[in-house]
Amino acid sequence: MMMNRMNTNAIRTQRVEEIMSREPLALSPMMRAGEALARLRQVGVPRDFMANCYVVDERFCLLGLVTVRDLIMAPTGKRLDQFMAQPAARLHPEDDQERAVEEMDRLDQVELPVVDEQDRLVGTVTADDAMDVMQAEATEDMERMAAMAPSERPYLRTRVWDLYRSRIFWLLLLMLSAAFTGAIITHFENALAAQVVLTAFIPMLMDTGGNCGSQSSVTVIRGLSLGEIKSGDWLRVMWKELQVGLLCGGTLAAVNMARLCLLGSTDFPVALAVSLTLIVTVTCAKLLGCCLPILASRMRLDPAVMASPLITTIADAVSLVVYFRIAVCLLKL
Amino acid sequence: MMMNRMNTNAIRTQRVEEIMSREPLALSPMMRAGEALARLRQVGVPRDFMANCYVVDERFCLLGLVTVRDLIMAPTGKRLDQFMAQPAARLHPEDDQERAVEEMDRLDQVELPVVDEQDRLVGTVTADDAMDVMQAEATEDMERMAAMAPSERPYLRTRVWDLYRSRIFWLLLLMLSAAFTGAIITHFENALAAQVVLTAFIPMLMDTGGNCGSQSSVTVIRGLSLGEIKSGDWLRVMWKELQVGLLCGGTLAAVNMARLCLLGSTDFPVALAVSLTLIVTVTCAKLLGCCLPILASRMRLDPAVMASPLITTIADAVSLVVYFRIAVCLLKL
Numbered sequence: 001m002m003m004n005r006m007n008t009n010a011i012r013t014q015r016v017e018e019i020m021s022r023e024p025l026a027l028s029p030m031m032r033a034g035e036a037l038a039r040l041r042q043v044g045v046p047r048d049f050m051a052n053c054y055v056v057d058e059r060f061c062l063l064g065l066v067t068v069r070d071l072i073m074a075p076t077g078k079r080l081d082q083f084m085a086q087p088a089a090r091l092h093p094e095d096d097q098e099r100a101v102e103e104m105d106r107l108d109q110v111e112l113p114v115v116d117e118q119d120r121l122v123g124t125v126t127a128d129d130a131m132d133v134m135q136a137e138a139t140e141d142m143e144r145m146a147a148m149a150p151s152e153r154p155y156l157r158t159r160v161w162d163l164y165r166s167r168i169f170w171l172l173l174l175m176l177s178a179a180f181t182g183a184i185i186t187h188f189e190n191a192l193a194a195q196v197v198l199t200a201f202i203p204m205l206m207d208t209g210g211n212c213g214s215q216s217s218v219t220v221i222r223g224l225s226l227g228e229i230k231s232g233d234w235l236r237v238m239w240k241e242l243q244v245g246l247l248c249g250g251t252l253a254a255v256n257m258a259r260l261c262l263l264g265s266t267d268f269p270v271a272l273a274v275s276l277t278l279i280v281t282v283t284c285a286k287l288l289g290c291c292l293p294i295l296a297s298r299m300r301l302d303p304a305v306m307a308s309p310l311i312t313t314i315a316d317a318v319s320l321v322v323y324f325r326i327a328v329c330l331l332k333l
Numbered sequence: 334m335m336m337n338r339m340n341t342n343a344i345r346t347q348r349v350e351e352i353m354s355r356e357p358l359a360l361s362p363m364m365r366a367g368e369a370l371a372r373l374r375q376v377g378v379p380r381d382f383m384a385n386c387y388v389v390d391e392r393f394c395l396l397g398l399v400t401v402r403d404l405i406m407a408p409t410g411k412r413l414d415q416f417m418a419q420p421a422a423r424l425h426p427e428d429d430q431e432r433a434v435e436e437m438d439r440l441d442q443v444e445l446p447v448v449d450e451q452d453r454l455v456g457t458v459t460a461d462d463a464m465d466v467m468q469a470e471a472t473e474d475m476e477r478m479a480a481m482a483p484s485e486r487p488y489l490r491t492r493v494w495d496l497y498r499s500r501i502f503w504l505l506l507l508m509l510s511a512a513f514t515g516a517i518i519t520h521f522e523n524a525l526a527a528q529v530v531l532t533a534f535i536p537m538l539m540d541t542g543g544n545c546g547s548q549s550s551v552t553v554i555r556g557l558s559l560g561e562i563k564s565g566d567w568l569r570v571m572w573k574e575l576q577v578g579l580l581c582g583g584t585l586a587a588v589n590m591a592r593l594c595l596l597g598s599t600d601f602p603v604a605l606a607v608s609l610t611l612i613v614t615v616t617c618a619k620l621l622g623c624c625l626p627i628l629a630s631r632m633r634l635d636p637a638v639m640a641s642p643l644i645t646t647i648a649d650a651v652s653l654v655v656y657f658r659i660a661v662c663l664l665k666l
Binding site: 037040041044068072073101104105108109110126127128130131132134135138139141142143145146147148151154155156160161163164167168170171172174175176178179181182183185186189192193196197199200201202203204206207208210211212214215217218219220221222223226228229233236237240243244247248251252255256259282309312313316320 | 370373374377401405406434437438441442443459460461463464465467468471472474475476478479480481484487488489493494496497500501503504505507508509511512514515516518519522525526529530532533534535536537539540541543544545547548550551552553554555556559561562566569570573576577580581584585588589592615642645646649653
């Protein structure tokens with residue numbers, strides 16, 4: 001069961017052939033516009049007919065397409081091959097559905113033809129199918145980002161047991177990983193016993209690191225999924241996140257320092273240790289948040305798995321080690 | 334500036350009129366199919382013509398529609414009002430774009446007419462526009478869920494300064510809120526000083542609470558945005574999350590208890606305190622995670638703002654209070 005759940009984290013491989021319509025309107029290139037309209041009347045236009053008629057040769061290879069707009073506008077005597085256009089893109093039955101959606105969205109098309117390896121017309125994908133895929137993909141990404149196995153049905157119709165199963169695996173995994181964070185604290189127990197005040201800043205440091213990491217990871221995951229970021233861009237992305245991380249870390253450290261000094265209840269070395277840790281933690285979390293999704297994408301895993309919760313767990317460990325190391329130095333513990 | 338950023342967290346109010354095409358094909362109900370085709374040829378079919386011709390009366394009120402499929406299939410002498418159909422839905426120029434997307438997706442339409450308050454045809458929305466809106470909405474939701482102000486341009490073309498600005502506000506707000514969590518720890522400083530080992534479980538409890546909260550909140554936010562959950566369903570949602578929370582909490586507590594007992598390095602009362610806290614925290618986080626987005630939706634705020642980071646911060650405070658209260662009781666501190 002758990003292996004099964006794990007497997008669903010591989011990149012979605014649902015194919016175009018599952019959503020395509022299998023009865024595209026195919027006409028001969030020698031047909032004339034008037035004949036084409038007559039033929040449409042005669043054979044009956046398929047119910048999910050959109051706005052394209054496809055022009056194919058005798059072996060059913062796709063030569064071009066004629067929109068109904070063109071068909072109506074053309075002089076009745078004009079041959080289809082005289083005014084047919086090339087499709088904006090050709091899909092294949094074994095293509096990932098995501099590709100269909102990307103192409104339709106990028107090319108502003110409401111219908112794309114599907115051809116086999118011999119370029120024979122086998123179907124079409126229409127915008128209403130693509131919209132369903134698009135919504136499902138976005139939902140799936142969000143669920144993965146929140147450390148859940150993707151669900152198949154609407155929430156209110158999902159049984160409690162299925163919700164439980166889709167959630168418990170990641171919760172267990174992350175809980176057990178967090179035990180390492182606990183081990184770090186145990187390792188620095190003496191420092192903590194000497195300065196219990198250090199404990200009070202642990203939640204703030206952990207949360208801030210986690211938030212910074214999820215900001216970066218969600219941005220990068222979405223960018224990858226929309227095709228705005230390619231995995232080859234990793235150096236540019238890291239450089240950008242490094243700068244944003246230093247800016248955010250610096251601001252947070254300054255505000256935190258000001259707050260602690262104004263309140264006056266915290267010793268200066270402790271406040272300094274917390275602020276320095278913030279800069280390091282925020283920068284590390286931002287870098288982790290952009291690297292892990294890109295790494296996943298290079299390894300052909302779904303980048304969405306590398307989202308907030310996993311990064312939070314790693315960022316926690318980093319921030320605690322940094323925090324205690326800095327504190328031990330500054331406070332001479 | 335910050336107020337400006339805050340305002341963008343109100344529900345997206347981009348209107349249908351911004352994406353609609355303004356030149357729908359309008360025909361008279363008395364026209365015959367053959368005449369309609371001739372007219373189309375004569376006036377020229379608009380470039381973004383999809384598959385519908387609209388039938389309007391003399392005041393341009395929308396009476397029905399004729400798909401090009403129907404137009405081609407109908408006997409040339411048939412009057413449009415004899416075979417026109419009602420549109421699956423009518424949009425209004427001032428409708429939220431999200432409504433357009435929802436209706437098209439729900440009704441599997443690739444084009445919907447837009448009418449004004451007097452039911453006069455003013456435009457149409459097509460699937461390619463809806464797909465752009467759909468992607469933008471999903472991106473925006475993900476950004477809000479990760480505590481960022483929505484961005485307007487692709488990542489690689491966004492300046493570092495703009496990325497910084499879209500992220501720093503929530504980071505500061507959440508960092509300052511986490512100070513309350515710190516105050517809780519300070520309040521229980523004596524208990525902690527007596528049992529430093531309690532500190533080692535803080536990260537695990539906080540992370541698990543946060544993860545549980547974001548699982549629920551992301552599920553509910555997505556359900557709300559897809560229209561699968563209505564804000565009136567709050568009682569059903571809470572009841573479901575309560576059950577899932579108890580199941581997850583119970584499992585996590587059992588595994589945690591087993592792990593601590595097997596390792597043997599933790600006293601039984603401490604292990605018991607941690608496990609009991611897990612059950613309470615997980616259940617509270619699940620309930621928070623479903624209530625806050627629904628509450629936001631009732632207050633006409635974007636539910637996505639109530640996602641993981643905010644809920645994590647609240648869940649942290651809850652889990653720490655619960656943890657220390659239980660520990661103080663069980664360990665007689």
